[in-house]
Amino acid sequence: RGHVSVNRWHIGDAIPFQTSFEGAIEKYYPNAKPTLYAAISYWYQAPGGEDPYKPVPISERVGYAKPPEPNIVRGVIEAETMIVLVKTAGNARPQPMTHYGPGWSSDAQLWWTRAKPGDRLTLEVPVEKAGTYRLVVNMTKAIDYGVVQLSLV
Template sequence: FVDGEKFPSTFGTGSEDYFGYAWCDPNLFQNAYHNQTRNDNTNNTDHISVNRWQIAENIPFQKSFDGYIEKYFPNSRPTHYASTVYWYLAPGGVDPYTPVSLKERLNWYLRPIVKKKPGIWEGEDLKIISKSAGTAEPQMLGERFSEESHLWWIGARPGDTLTLALDVPKSGKYTLLLGLTKAIDYGIVQWSIDGKEIGEPMDLYNDGVIPFGPVELGVVDLKKGERKLTAAIIGANEKAIKQYMVGLDYVNLKAAE
C-alpha cells in the first residue's frame, strides 16, 4: 500500500514467488537480486533466511509504504517470522534511529532439545544404503507422526527395494517394531533384516493419510554394528491408487527377554 492507497498497486501470489523460488525449495541459491542463504533442513523448518533486493522494480513512495508478506501457517500455529528492511539516506540526511541496546535485542528461537528414547530411529534420519528406483526423502506430516515427519519413498514399482542402515549398539536379540504410514496410494511391503524376511507383507492402503503402528515384526538376533533393513514392494491393495508409495515413520529395537 503506497502513500495510504486503499487497494495495493503492487501484489503477488505469496512469499515463495516473491523470493524467486517455488514450493518452498530447501536448496540454497544465490542470484543478483534474490537469494536463499540459509535453510536448516530439507523440511523447511528451523531457521530459514531469504532476501530480495527491490532494485529493478523499485516502488517509489512519498509518505508511506505498507507491505505484507504471506506466511505459510495460520495464526493458530505459532511461527516466528521477522523481516529486515534496509533504508538508505540521501546525501546530507540524518538517521533518526539510534542503535538498539543489547538488553533490548532478541535472540532467535532455539528448538528445544528432544531426548530420543534408546533404540528408536526416525525413518527420515536413517542412512540410505541403496534403492533400486525412485526417491526417498523426508516429508512433513504433522503432529500425529513422530518428529512430525517420515521417510517418503516414491517413484518405485513392485520388485523395487529400499535398504536402510540400522546402527545396532550391541549384539543380542531384539523385538523389531516399525511406525509406518498408510494412505490411498501406498503399496504392500515385505520387510527384511540382513536379507532375511521378517513378519508378513504389510498392506499400507488406507483411504486417507494416517500413522500406522507400532507394528511388531518379530524377534531378530542382531550383531553389533550396521545392519540392513530392507523394504521390498510386492504389490498394492486392489482399492489403492497404484503409486506403490512407502512411508517409514520410525524404527524401534527393544531388547527381547
C-alpha cells in the same frame, strides 16, 4: 510459492488483550516458505490522542519467536537417519513433517519416491552386538503411498 496480499480491517473487531498483542500472518516454521507478503498496518486512535508507545530497538523486535521443539522419542532408530544399503529405484531422502502437525518423531520421515511395485529399499539397522531384538515399525499412511512388505535379514 507466490505472492500473498493480506489485509484485515479491525475497527469492528473486539480484540481481547490486556497488556500485549502479537499478530502473525501465516507463521510457519522453520520459516522455509518462499512467499512474498504485502501487509498494511492500521493505527486506531481518537482525535487528540497521544502515542503511548516509544520506539523499540530492532534487537528487541527480532528473534523472540522460536520454532517449537521437535517431538523426539527416546531410544528409537529414525528411518530418515539410517544408511541406505540398497535402492533398486527411486529416491529415498528425509522429508520434514513439521507442516503436517504433531505425530512424527523428530518431525521427519524417510520418504521413498518414484519406486514401483517390486522395487526394494534396504536400510542398515544399527545394533551394538549380535542378539535377539524386538523390532517395531511405525509408518506414515497416505492415500497415495504404496504397499510395503518388511523383512529383517
